[in-house]
Amino acid sequence: MKKIISVSMAIVMLLQVCIFAFAHFNAPALTKAEWDTLYNSLKDDNTLPMLCVGADETEVGLCWHADKETAVAQVRVADNADMNGAETFTGEKTDAENDEQVVCRVTVTGLKENSTYYYQWYSDNGWSKSCKYETKSFGDHKALVIGDIQIGGQTESTEVQSMNGYTWNSVLAEALSKNPDASFMLSAGDNTSTGQTAAEWQTLLMPEALRSLPLALAIGNHDKKGMMYNYYTNMPNEYFGKYFEGLDRDFWFRYGDVLYLVFDACSPSAADHMAMAKEAVEANPDAKWRIGVMHQALFGPGYSALDPETMILLNAVFSPIFDSFDVDLVLTGHSHLQGRSHFIWESSVVGKAESGKTYTDPRGTVYLNTNAICDQGSFSGSAQYMAYSFYDNDVTTYTTLEFEGDTLKIETKRGDNSELLDSLTLKKTKDFKDNGILQKLHRFVYKFVEFLGIVYQKIDNVVVAIRGGHF
């Protein structure tokens, strides 16, 4: 009877895959029973690939584990599912977290906009199945934002992992069914919960949607409890800095008119964060928009305002970077509460950013904090810098950033039915000038913060060693 039920479920899942193959994303919303079948068929492996954003819109990265004896770091790409005339891209093999495998990382280049591609990676069983990847517009574009996927619930329980994976898949299915034009997804960190097991990454990568949706994943304090992020991701322009240690790294990428700066805010190395931002901004002087991503909820809702580590230390490290490089929007997570700030400049509100309104050439930065995918928070109360807070936290949320011409439309929606919760439109008519007196002043004063950051890092190393890991 069990076999008959399993086969029936497999057929139902296959039919769903076929039906959704006609949509832009193959992102089926599975029932819990269907998800459990999928989860159980994949949970004892760790070789699912991650599709990652590239250095710009013409590239994507792949990362997967393979048997050391047979691994080939190659991906092939064609314009047809039969893979006729496929082009092969070769990458690198590096050590894995275990002795039996290696990590394969390949970057696919030369992609054209609004095109359909099929790709295969070289797996333990030879060339994988072919997966469809559709590029979108390379100018105007839409990015999805989520936070704290937090797979694992700080336990190795397969029930918890499967439940987390089911929730994650459900949000992906909902978000992608309503946003088939999304180019990629940003995560504000805490992608995993213990940061120490391959199983968390395998579960995170189970949703079929992720074969065709590139990810850009910031590092959170939970990812930092271990080193697994290092072996399961392939982010572009990774910046390992002068003082960064262990897992620490920032990265950046460019898509259309937008420069995305992704910080590892768990490292207090101010000198490295500033240097990364400077390098990225100088390499992209024509980018109309600059979007920051970091984990901790700087100017976030709820208890973030009371957290001295965030509002004193991280404020000192990151606010001058966002102020001096005219960053328009900063995406954060960590507090598991959805909320958005007014316009902030030098740590103060310099203008209202009311829900539903459009602001042209505003001064200051908007901070948007994401709810968690798994384990939503519960805290009410608000800081004066908040423009919007969502305290109905037993539901998931996701945010879209839609860049069109001179405007950026930011919309936050429920993760279960896409009901609009909050929106804000920014319009930009002036170019960023990186040589103003205020920019220079910020960076001069910042030398002192850089010094204190290094001192703090040394102290933090001792504290983390005593604690036995990051919180």
Ligand SMILES: [Fe+2]
């Ligand atoms: Fe966190």
